[in-house]
Amino acid sequence: MSNAHADDSFESAPRRVEGTTRTSHWQKRLRRRYAAEKRFQAYGIIAICLGISFLVVLFSSIIGNALPAFTEARIKLEVHLDQGDLGIKDPSDEGELLRAYYLKPVREALKKVIPPADRAERKDLYGLLSVNADAKVRQMVLSDPTVLGTTQTVWVLASGDVDVMMKGIIGRDVPEERRQINDRQLAWMDQLVEQGLLEQKFNTTLFTAAASAEPEAAGVGAALVGSLMMMGVVLILTLPIGVAAAVYLEEFAPVNWFTDLIEVNINNLAAVPSIVFGLLGLAVFINFMELPRAAPLIGGMVLTLMTLPTVIIATRAALKAVPPSIREAALGVGASKMQSIFHHVLPLAGPGILTSIIIGLAQALGETAPLLMIGMVAFVVDHPSTPLDAATALPVQIYMWSGLPERGFVARTSAAIVVLLGFLIIMNASAVWLRRKFERRW
Numbered sequence: 001m002s003n004a005h006a007d008d009s010f011e012s013a014p015r016r017v018e019g020t021t022r023t024s025h026w027q028k029r030l031r032r033r034y035a036a037e038k039r040f041q042a043y044g045i046i047a048i049c050l051g052i053s054f055l056v057v058l059f060s061s062i063i064g065n066a067l068p069a070f071t072e073a074r075i076k077l078e079v080h081l082d083q084g085d086l087g088i089k090d091p092s093d094e095g096e097l098l099r100a101y102y103l104k105p106v107r108e109a110l111k112k113v114i115p116p117a118d119r120a121e122r123k124d125l126y127g128l129l130s131v132n133a134d135a136k137v138r139q140m141v142l143s144d145p146t147v148l149g150t151t152q153t154v155w156v157l158a159s160g161d162v163d164v165m166m167k168g169i170i171g172r173d174v175p176e177e178r179r180q181i182n183d184r185q186l187a188w189m190d191q192l193v194e195q196g197l198l199e200q201k202f203n204t205t206l207f208t209a210a211a212s213a214e215p216e217a218a219g220v221g222a223a224l225v226g227s228l229m230m231m232g233v234v235l236i237l238t239l240p241i242g243v244a245a246a247v248y249l250e251e252f253a254p255v256n257w258f259t260d261l262i263e264v265n266i267n268n269l270a271a272v273p274s275i276v277f278g279l280l281g282l283a284v285f286i287n288f289m290e291l292p293r294a295a296p297l298i299g300g301m302v303l304t305l306m307t308l309p310t311v312i313i314a315t316r317a318a319l320k321a322v323p324p325s326i327r328e329a330a331l332g333v334g335a336s337k338m339q340s341i342f343h344h345v346l347p348l349a350g351p352g353i354l355t356s357i358i359i360g361l362a363q364a365l366g367e368t369a370p371l372l373m374i375g376m377v378a379f380v381v382d383h384p385s386t387p388l389d390a391a392t393a394l395p396v397q398i399y400m401w402s403g404l405p406e407r408g409f410v411a412r413t414s415a416a417i418v419v420l421l422g423f424l425i426i427m428n429a430s431a432v433w434l435r436r437k438f439e440r441r442w
Contacts, residue, residue: 062414062421069415072203072216073158073166075128075192077109079137080151091145098142102134106156113197114188124185128192130157132217155201160216160408162189166200169407206415210381211397215408218401220416222383226296226376226391227365233300233387234364238307239357245308246315251341270309277306278373286374293375297387302374303364311360318352319345351438358431362424368395394420 083091085108086100107126116122133156140147140154161180164170166189176183192198209219253259281302285291291298322345330340346353371377376392377400384391392400394416401413 062417064414065411066414066418067411068167068169069206069411070203071167071200072205073163074155074199074201075110075133075158076153076155076197076199077106077113078151079105079109079154079156081105081137081141081148083148086141086148088148091148094142097145098138100138100141102137102141103129106133106137106154113195114191121184124182125188128159128162128185128188130159130216131214132212133157135217155199157205157216158198160214160406162198163216164407165189166198169411206412207419210383211379211392211400212381215404215406215412218409218412220394220397220419222380223392223394223397223416224419225383226299226380227393229296229384229387229391230300230303230393231361231365233297234303234307234361235357237301237304238311238360241304242308242311242357242360243315243353246312246319247341247346249312250316250319251337251345266309266312270313273369274306274367275369275373277302278370280305281370282373292388292390294378294380294390294392295388296384296391298374299371299376299391299393300387302370303367306367306370307360307364310363311356314356314359315349315353318349318356321352322348348440351435354438355431355435358427358434362427362431365427366395366420366424368393368399371396372399394423 082105083089085104086102088096088100090096106129110125110129111122114125116125136154136156137152140152158166162185165172165179165181165186170179170181172186181189189198205217206219207224208221209217210222212218249259249263253262281298285298285301286293326344326348327340330344331337335343371393376396378390378392379400380390380392382389398413398416398420401409401416
């Protein structure tokens with residue numbers, strides 16, 4: 001008995017050792033698995049932090065460069081609007097009011113504040129004023145011709161060189177030969193500041209003016225109007241065409257090789273570079289159909305071609321998200337297939353369709369390459385009044401300003417980027433809000 005018990009103990013010992021060895025082996029594997037999982041999570045957190053840091057640096061750089069553009073230097077003058085000096089004979093003639101030389105009374109008003117001693121001083125004094133310093137006076141007379149013959153207090157636009165000096169973009173310690181403002185003009189600026197006649201005002205010109213060769217007179221007003229016109233064209237064309245195509249492909253189209261070919265092509269078109277659509281618009285709309293170049297109508301049609309695949313794909317996804325039981329219930333109570341789709345499926349898919357339209361518009365709003373191909377890179381100094389007038393768009397305006405050498409256009413470019421980003425953020429945020437507000441969860 002004692003020998004048998006000893007033999008059993010001897011045989012069970014290796015089993016216990018073997019079981020302990022296997023347990024430790026699996027514990028090591030589990031520890032390695034958990035460690036790998038923690039490393040993966042750490043890599044993800046690091047990637048997110050890097051992405052956020054890059055965004056912070058990017059937005060900080062853009063906003064930091066853009067802030068000076070939201071203010072402008074203006075000079076307060078008492079301008080006497082003498083009808084004879086302006087060359088106006090008939091104040092009721094709007095054309096004559098437009099052609100009047102409004103810069104003369106502005107210069108005369110400045111000479112009363114700082115009398116120049118000779119021609120050289122007079123030239124330097126006029127250099128404090130922008131070439132568009134008369135814009136405020138012209139607008140005042142056009143809106144109310146009865147101001148002729150009176151003296152009005154007007155904050156006129158200072159030159160871009162005065163503006164960059166006021167904002168500290170060019171330091172006062174820079175030698176005179178290396179800056180556009182000489183010491184005499186700098187002394188006059190200090191005199192005007194002490195008298196409260198030279199101040200930084202909110203830059204309304206940035207949002208109302210059109211393109212200009214002078215940075216202090218340039219704005220995104222005409223580009224905003226052109227972009228809004230194009231977005232209107234895109235919305236009018238994309239909404240019915242995109243939704244109708246998606247409804248047909250998802251609900252009515254037979255499953256065969258032809259519809260499969262159409263679906264494959266739509267998916268491929270969603271990935272085609274945008275400049276290809278610009279080439280298509282140039283060949284078809286301008287060269288073949290001979291439509292006017294640089295018109296918002298043509299730009300909207302080109303952007304519609306680019307946006308349609310995205311809208312069709314997103315709309316089909318919204319239709320698929322509606323449960324089949326909705327269709328079956330409608331058909332079960334006697335509705336036709338058309339009635340079940342338009343009375344039940346489409347309203348339930350509405351939030352998803354609306355989101356796809358807004359995202360498509362946001363994508364079209366930020367496009368530049370296709371618009372360059374159809375000539376919307378033109379220098380447009382007037383606001384377009386119809387979709388057939390020459391116009392530009394906000395992304396194209398940013399592209400043009402980025403290539404100009406003047407310091408003032410650096411801030412203008414960043415400010416235009418901020419405006420464009422603001423529109424894109426608003427559109428995407430509204431899409432998310434509308435989807436969450438009206439979406440039904442099944």
